[in-house]
Amino acid sequence: MMPPLMSNAKLIYDSTERNADLYYATHFEAPDNILYLESRGKKYLILSDLELERGKKEAEIDTILSLSAIAQKAKKMGKEGMVGIIDTLLKEFKIKKMTVPQSTSFALVDALRKKGYKVEAGDTPFYIERTFKTPKEKKWLRESQKTVFRAMALAEKILKESKIKSGGLYWHEKILTSEKLRFEIEQFLLQKGFHNTMQPIVACGLQATDPHCIGSGPLKAHQAIIVDIFPRHDKTKFFGDATRTFCKGKASPELKKMYAAVKTAQEMAIQKIKAGVNGKTIHQAIVASFEKEGFKTGTIDGCKQGFIHGTGHGIGLEVHEEPARIGPRDFILKENHVVTVEPGLYYRKYGGVRLEDIVCVTKKGCERFPSYPKRLEIP
């Protein structure tokens, strides 16, 4: 008897909003879970009647199959629910073994294994090749980042136009709040065809010492204001991500020193980035450089303070994309990885400072994606 054909099947059952690999494989967007199968080098998308026609137009795959047609077959054989449908599909394709994303629901995998299928975990990301950006993807990342910097320029302009009155900021005669500045940034991004999966950060004073606090209430003069913008382009689906720290008015000597240390650390990190380098050594070099300047990381007055996050993360179809990291874990950077470089310092006494750009790793170093000036004080 001839051995069966090698079946290197891949199966994804998820929504394209949650699963960037599913979007990567299909270039199709759907709000609900859809079923995707890769078998013998061909791509299949199994869509409900609701998505069928749009799928034929929009999805970049080989064949679209009708979910309701397979569901009918499944029903005739007494097979129920999504597991019954997947079982019917796999039997038609003579698939007994498959690779699925690690994020796949264990309830689904348990049910498939119970039916005798062998289910194995794929890489993270599932399409590991998307870690290495193609020229087209780099172009999209550069374009997204360019728009992020235009939004940053708008934020800086608004801060520049604002007037200081008894410690508060006024723009067009009205109190300037985190919410208002964020709205202006978001409105601009909307006009340019971008959406925010999470809102931009506009955090001032004590709020800026919490790196993920998005900020609220009136902005204050003479204090650090962190602006972190990371929207996704509606068409390309690629994210941009950049952070600048501003201070409207006069920065304290401590804040100035923190800013200088972060700027120097970021510059040093960018100099060190190159294919073959371990991200951990870069992160450790930043920690060492901060400590040398007197900026310690640890628990101070019961709170974690200092440099309390990683130096950088992969970016692409996800804003935080695995596996690329510059941080406390080992990770060897490779050519065409695109990562953020974003050291920061956070002290409850003085405020928070973070500077973030994105770079593409090359053989000889890294290519900086469009940049934007770094100015702390805004007169």
Add this chain to the structure above:
Amino acid sequence: MMPPLMSNAKLIYDSTERNADLYYATHFEAPDNILYLESRGKKYLILSDLELERGKKEAEIDTILSLSAIAQKAKKMGKEGMVGIIDTLLKEFKIKKMTVPQSTSFALVDALRKKGYKVEAGDTPFYIERTFKTPKEKKWLRESQKTVFRAMALAEKILKESKIKSGGLYWHEKILTSEKLRFEIEQFLLQKGFHNTMQPIVACGLQATDPHCIGSGPLKAHQAIIVDIFPRHDKTKFFGDATRTFCKGKASPELKKMYAAVKTAQEMAIQKIKAGVNGKTIHQAIVASFEKEGFKTGTIDGCKQGFIHGTGHGIGLEVHEEPARIGPRDFILKENHVVTVEPGLYYRKYGGVRLEDIVCVTKKGCERFPSYPKRLEIP
């Protein structure tokens, strides 16, 4: 020997953006995966140094634990990665058996089972009680829906203000496109403190016959324009969801007949909704009422046409929320379920019509959430 205390532990490892149950349990938002444990009636959130301080302020739980502290203990015992951290945590809590969301990564569950833990699948949603909306949650849904209708009123106003020139629409002397109308809707929502996890639908003509096509290009006179708006409130996190179908100028007799049939069907469905009723019977009644009016569902000219989606879905912290459905599957509606009611008809020859409102199921019928007039033609 005394038997060990019953440990009804619940564990979630996910991001609050992807997992509405995790947000429901903690009222904490984080962009990356966080670890949550419920043991002996107490809630624990295990946060990285980056999220620790914000968690203490924002999360509604009993105790925050430091991820880095547990990671250190794990490392001392030679345990690696997130599995090592979870293992260390569970040992400290003397937990051997736990319930996790069905969506939990099978790779994680496989690793925990390998270490001897018993992992079981919870309900969907994990906190089944969030299916039944509390008075506060109903208020939030009503508020979200109210803003959706204000955005709908803006869309209708823009269509009203538009001028027809050789079949196209002009607003403020410029061609009115799907993109422009969508931008105006989104800008309004942004101002009101709402975000769109997926963009509103503004689809005209043939595009409107694809229920999930968001629409692009110039809007046309005398054709159906479907406007479907489903944003989430930034603070409460509750969605609204409403659809209206407009026609700038004169609708064809066929389109008018479709619109009347959908309006009648929606009204009939709302009349039938009440605790104890099977959603399937309501859906089937709509299908029958459409067929009686001559609107068949099926493959026409090779495309699925007619009433090609379900009648309604649960809504709350998710825009499509399990398990409530009014559709081809059996589902018994219960008091305090909140569902959409959105019959539609889609024919490539005539266009698409959908009307959507949300209602809360009561013992005697249903409470309509703030409504908005239904007018097809806009002069």
